[in-house]
Every structure is written in C-alpha cells, then in structure tokens.
Amino acid sequence: MKAMVLTRYGGPEAIVAQELPTPAPGANELLVRIAASSVNPVDCQARSGQFEAWFAPPCVLGLDVSGMVEAVGPGVGEFAPGDEVFYMPRIGGPGSYADYHVAHQELVARKPRNLSHNEAAALPLVGQTAWDALYVKGRIGAGETALIHAGAGGVGHIAVQLAKAAGAYVFATCSARNLEFVAGLGADRAIDYHAEDYAEVI
Numbered sequence: 001m002k003a004m005v006l007t008r009y010g011g012p013e014a015i016v017a018q019e020l021p022t023p024a025p026g027a028n029e030l031l032v033r034i035a036a037s038s039v040n041p042v043d044c045q046a047r048s049g050q051f052e053a054w055f056a057p058p059c060v061l062g063l064d065v066s067g068m069v070e071a072v073g074p075g076v077g078e079f080a081p082g083d084e085v086f087y088m089p090r091i092g093g094p095g096s097y098a099d100y101h102v103a104h105q106e107l108v109a110r111k112p113r114n115l116s117h118n119e120a121a122a123l124p125l126v127g128q129t130a131w132d133a134l135y136v137k138g139r140i141g142a143g144e145t146a147l148i149h150a151g152a153g154g155v156g157h158i159a160v161q162l163a164k165a166a167g168a169y170v171f172a173t174c175s176a177r178n179l180e181f182v183a184g185l186g187a188d189r190a191i192d193y194h195a196e197d198y199a200e201v202i
Contacts, residue, residue, distance in 0.1 A: 003098035006057050009049035015061070015097075023094070023102040025073035030103055032085060036121035037096040038064040040154065054092040062096030063088055065103070066111055066120035076105050084111040088124035123158070130159035134166065142167025147202065151187055152178035160185040173198050 001022045008014050025031040040063060046055040055061060066086040069079050079085065087108045089096055111120045133155075134140045146163035150156040151172030163170045164186030172187040175194060182190040191198045 001099035003060050004062075006047055006055065006059050006061055008057050009047065012047075014047060014057075020060075020098065022100050025071055025076075025102050027073050028075040028105050029073040030069050030076060030079055030085070030105055030108055031071040031073075032065060032067045032101050032103060032108075033070045034065055034067040034096055034099060034101055035117035036064075036066045037062045038121050038125070040064070040125050042125070060095040060097050062098075063091065063125045064121045065089060065096045065101055065124065066117040067101075070100065079105060079108065084117075085109065086111045086117075086120040086124060088128055126154040126158050129155045130162050134159060134162050140166045140168055145169045145202075146171065147198070148172040148187070150174065151182040151185070151190065157182070157185055160187050164188075171198065171202055 001020055003018055003020045004015050005018045005020070006014055007016050023031065042063065043061045045051060046061055069081050069083040069085055071081060072079055085108045087103055089101060089103060090107065094101065111117070134146070140146060140163060146168045148156050148159045148163060148170060151160050152174040156172065160170055160172050160182060170187045171189050171191060172182045173191045173193040174182045176192045179190045179192060189201065191201050
C-alpha cells in the first residue's frame, strides 16, 4: 500500500510517499480502506518532533479515518466488509495517511449516511476532544454555562454545538469575522476577543 511516512523530524519535506506492506486485521480488528483523512495541528507538531514518545520516525501520522471495511479479523461481529466507517486511530499507533489502516472494533463507528467521507474524516479527533472535555470531564448539563475559547476553531466549533445540545448557555470567543458563524453554531453570546474582555462580558 502507499503511505505518507514521516522519515525524520522537520518540515513538510520530511514526509515521503513510500510503499509499505498492507496490514492484516487480528482478533477484534478491522482492515479499513481509507477514503479520507484530515490534517490537524497535532500532526504538524508531531512532524516537528514535539511528541517524540508517541511519534518516532519512521512512522505514519494521521488521526482521522473515514473509509470502508475491507476485511475483519476473528471476533468482529458488528462490522462486515463493505461497511462505511469512521474513527480516530490510537495515538502512538500507525496513523491514517495511508491506503489502509487496522483498528480495534471498539474504536470504530458507522459513518452517518448523510456525511461524505471528507466530512466524516473532519470529525473524529476534534469531535472526541470536545466530547471528552464537555461530557466526560465536564459532565455538562442543562441550565449550566459553558465558555468555549476559539469557538470558530477545529475543536471549538464542535464544542459550541455540543454544549448547546446539552442545554447549556454558551459563551464563545472568536475574532470579529467569525462572530456570525459562531452565533450560527448556537453560541448565545459570541465574544470578539480583540474588542471585549470575555471575563467582563461573562
């Protein structure tokens, strides 16, 4: 299979297209033919050497997958070849910048039919980050108040929607050009952090 391999730490030129063996699924694992992936800030940071413990060259980066199940290993019961799926690979394992990826079935979800592969691949990392912060760690609920910084950013624009869906009153900071966008996501009060002190507003 073709993969984009981080051959050394550095700039974009450190990532090189190479041929690697196609992985095979083990017990409770799926082999997924990747249709789309995403580039996140963490990928650029890993490429520059900021996360040596997790991403040591040579390795394949990428933390978002949308694709189709190609094969399943023993013990997989909920998925079958041909199923469209999306998920976030385990940090520190092989990434998604390749033709194929193997993942444990517990990480994988069926791709919503109303999302394209490109759209679905934009969701796993940022969506999981926002979900964990608000629902798992924050235990947000109806009637509470949430402050989302960088409400127009990758994680932020998902967090605004999740906080609103939980029934919270949502403050979100952003630049002036994104005020309408962030309000449209559900923020009750979008704050231009260049012109206003968010602490005073709240």
